[in-house]
Amino acid sequence: MSDAFALMNVIGLLAFAIVGSLKGAEADLDLFGVAVLGVLTALGGGIVRDTLVGRVPLALRATTDVLVVLLGVALALVLIRRFGDLREHPLVVLPDAVGLAAFAATGASVGYEAGLTPFGIVVLATLTAVGGGSLCDLLLTRVPVVLREDFYATPAVVGGVVFWIAVSIAIPVGTATLGCAGAALVLRLLALRRGWRLPTV
Template sequence: MAPAPEAGGVFALMNVVGLVAFAMVGSLKAADADLDLFGVAVLGVLTALGGGTVRDVLVGRVPGALRSTGDVAVALLGVALAVLLARRVRGRLLDHPLLLAPDAVGLAAFAATGALVGHEAGLSPFGVVALATLTAVGGGSLADVLLSRVPVVLREEFYATPAVLGGALFWLAESVGVDPSAAALGCAGLVLGVRLLALRRGWDLPSP
């Protein structure tokens, strides 16, 4: 149930980008919480691999991280980059561009991989959108739970919505004959653009 050959290159690229970006995000969150180096590494790897693991389990395949060491190695590279960068920054990291930028990139990349896997698994339109969203927000949500925080996706912040929109765009594009690779790139571009715009303009979903 791997992506089709024409989409495999895009999947691999997005997967690497997502792994590095979210490993950095998880590691920076851990550093902000004053965890030790082991805790930083654990949280970074969990954030990077969590969404993809949920994605693979839902479509009935062995998670990529358990089939080869490649995903773990890429995630550890992201952890190392985050550790190097964190030492150059003073003060809180949670609202720093150093964390927000890779978080937006990881959200976009993993939404695209989730949509591709959902498409290749033959899921319904809802399934494709759901898998794109779960892949994008799963790892970060697990990290927030371990840090005793309400996951950002459950708060009023405009976070999961870009992934939903990206998954919907992927399905719409693919359903009218657009190549899955191009649809995945469009998905990633929309998610990244909407997320960055939301951060710039301070968009929030309304709360009750």
């Protein structure tokens, strides 16, 4: 379980640090602002996750997480200098999808470890996946993506359900964690490719 969690955590941190930094650059923030958005997007969901299960956030207990995030911010700055406008570029879309899937998996595994109900596992998977990005959007004074793009949070929900089904039929937690990430990633990429949307009211 710890190996799968560590892998998904590093992937999510790196991916969301890149995404948050690129959002900051798109909003014409200065270097500090770009770094703040990168750090917040990467660490925000995990801090919410850990707070809900009553433990000191991992980001405040392990310097490795912060170093990975700063590496992601630095990489984003290199990408911005190299490619310029990246709003619809695969270099933004793909890391965002990967980060969403990876953090859904870490949220689900932490929920299971904390002894949460199936509903709690799914909620924690979703909040971990979308929490940092939502905080980033709020700082940029815009409606969070999760509230205006229906198939952004939905893959995280589905990933959480896949995790719960897997562990309930005695599949090892590490395998269930990877299955959660895989399901969320595939669904998110399919939604992007095919333009899926849920019906509006």
